[in-house]
Amino acid sequence: xxEGLPEKFIARMxxxxxxxxxxxxxxxxLPPAKGLRVNTLKLSAVEFRKISPFPLEPVPWExxxxxxxxxKAGGDLLHFAGLYYLQEPSAMSAVAAAKGFPxxxxxxxxxxPGGKTTQLAAEMGGEGILIxxxxxxxxxxxxxxxxxxxxxxxxxxxxxxxxxxxxxxxxYFDLILADAPCSGEGMFKKEPNAIPEWSEENVARCAARxxxxxxxxxxxxxxxxxxxxxxxxxxxxxDEEQIARFLERHTEFxxxxxxxxxxxxxxxxxxxxxxxxxxxxxxxPKRHFPIRRSRAAEEAYRAxxxxxxxxxxxxxxxxxxxxxxxxxxxxxxxxxxxxVLRLGVELGEFDGKRFxxxxxxxxxxxxxxVRKAKLSREEAERYLRGETVSCDLPDGWCAVCAGEFxxxxxxxxxxxxxxxxxxxxxxxxxx
Numbered sequence: 001x002x003e004g005l006p007e008k009f010i011a012r013m014x015x016x017x018x019x020x021x022x023x024x025x026x027x028x029x030l031p032p033a034k035g036l037r038v039n040t041l042k043l044s045a046v047e048f049r050k051i052s053p054f055p056l057e058p059v060p061w062e063x064x065x066x067x068x069x070x071x072k073a074g075g076d077l078l079h080f081a082g083l084y085y086l087q088e089p090s091a092m093s094a095v096a097a098a099k100g101f102p103x104x105x106x107x108x109x110x111x112x113p114g115g116k117t118t119q120l121a122a123e124m125g126g127e128g129i130l131i132x133x134x135x136x137x138x139x140x141x142x143x144x145x146x147x148x149x150x151x152x153x154x155x156x157x158x159x160x161x162x163x164x165x166x167x168x169x170x171x172y173f174d175l176i177l178a179d180a181p182c183s184g185e186g187m188f189k190k191e192p193n194a195i196p197e198w199s200e201e202n203v204a205r206c207a208a209r210x211x212x213x214x215x216x217x218x219x220x221x222x223x224x225x226x227x228x229x230x231x232x233x234x235x236x237x238x239d240e241e242q243i244a245r246f247l248e249r250h251t252e253f254x255x256x257x258x259x260x261x262x263x264x265x266x267x268x269x270x271x272x273x274x275x276x277x278x279x280x281x282x283x284x285p286k287r288h289f290p291i292r293r294s295r296a297a298e299e300a301y302r303a304x305x306x307x308x309x310x311x312x313x314x315x316x317x318x319x320x321x322x323x324x325x326x327x328x329x330x331x332x333x334x335x336x337x338x339x340v341l342r343l344g345v346e347l348g349e350f351d352g353k354r355f356x357x358x359x360x361x362x363x364x365x366x367x368x369x370v371r372k373a374k375l376s377r378e379e380a381e382r383y384l385r386g387e388t389v390s391c392d393l394p395d396g397w398c399a400v401c402a403g404e405f406x407x408x409x410x411x412x413x414x415x416x417x418x419x420x421x422x423x424x425x426x427x428x429x430x431x
Contacts, residue, residue: 309365
């Protein structure tokens with residue numbers, strides 16, 4: 001069972017766990033726990049259980065989380081529809097620890113690939129503002145794609161360093177999640193490539209980086225706000241000791257809760273979470289995002305919206321210089337001085353003559369469309385492969401749905417739906 005695990009890691013865990021160590025070591029003989037979390041922005045957990053293609057068992061610490069059995073959950077059409085997010089079960093514990101806290105301004109500081117961002121968005125129920133940040137550009141794109149798939153309407157995806165964000169958002173957020181880069185000891189079973197990267201030197205490097213991230217987060221939190229800190233490692237330097245040192249530096253914070261999940265005590269790969277409240281400080285207003293108006297673009301969009309929606313969605317429309325148009329929540333702060341990958345919901349693109357809707361519009365608002373092509377599973381699978389399907393709708397744009405749930409856009413012409421699913425998303429393959 002110790003084959004492949006670093007010797008120094010084994011020695012550290014044996015010293016820490018004592019009599020519990022044999023049970024901890026035995027957990028490595030078990031397969032990784034597989035979990036999914038229902039996207040309650042689109043349906044309830046009760047509704048999902050009725051249509052789930054997989055056997056489900058509840059995750060104790062997350063009411064919308066489930067263990068599942070089976071393969072290829074990422075290839076099912078309900079996953080493409082954004083009805084669930086594949087997430088390691090113990091990783092759901094961090095956001096779950098803040099349930100019930102009223103949130104209007106939230107920041108996920110180290111957000112890719114998006115598990116905790118989408119979980120936090122569901123907890124917010126589409127209200128308020130969520131900023132999801134990822135400093136790595138490639139990972140930020142993956143984060144943006146997951147925000148789009150889940151149909152999140154109140155999120156901006158940005159790519160900036162924590163210290164740059166700290167300059168822009170002093171005392172602004174009432175909840176900050178810092179799921180910090182770590183030595184990944186809880187990932188050894190799920191991602192074996194993490195094993196050769198482990199070393200005590202890397203633990204120390206991660207701890208130093210986490211300290212910088214936490215200090216940046218402290219300055220961005222408003223008075224009374226909540227800081228969620230989490231890792232997927234067992235190293236005390238990155239977990240309990242990190243929090244103890246933070247509280248020594250920041251006496252305006254108080255520890256409300258601290259929890260470490262071990263794989264021999266719970267059905268999951270392991271996670272650490274601390275909940276801290278800022279007891280003193282200020283609350284600063286933030287200038288709203290500057291809206292760029294284009295009369296021609298907005299007229300073209302309005303003409304589309306009146307034909308496509310039962311009731312056009314509310315919000316401010318901004319048109320970027322390249323013609324892309326976004327629906328921006330009224331409370332969205334000004335983050336234009338950093339790289340912005342997604343701002344609210346991308347509506348589409350105006351080429352100077354006509355408006356072409358975006359895939360994100362269907363994923364966020366498709367259920368509100370007037371024209372919906374409700375496909376059978378077989379037809380939906382064909383659509384996801386990029387094929388044309390038949391329908392009895394009048395000509396025009398439509399939301400293509402698996403039952404009631406949008407998969408993307410199509411344009412009906414003479415009883416045929418021309419496929420407008422982005423080519424990069426046409427990944428469905430028959431089992």
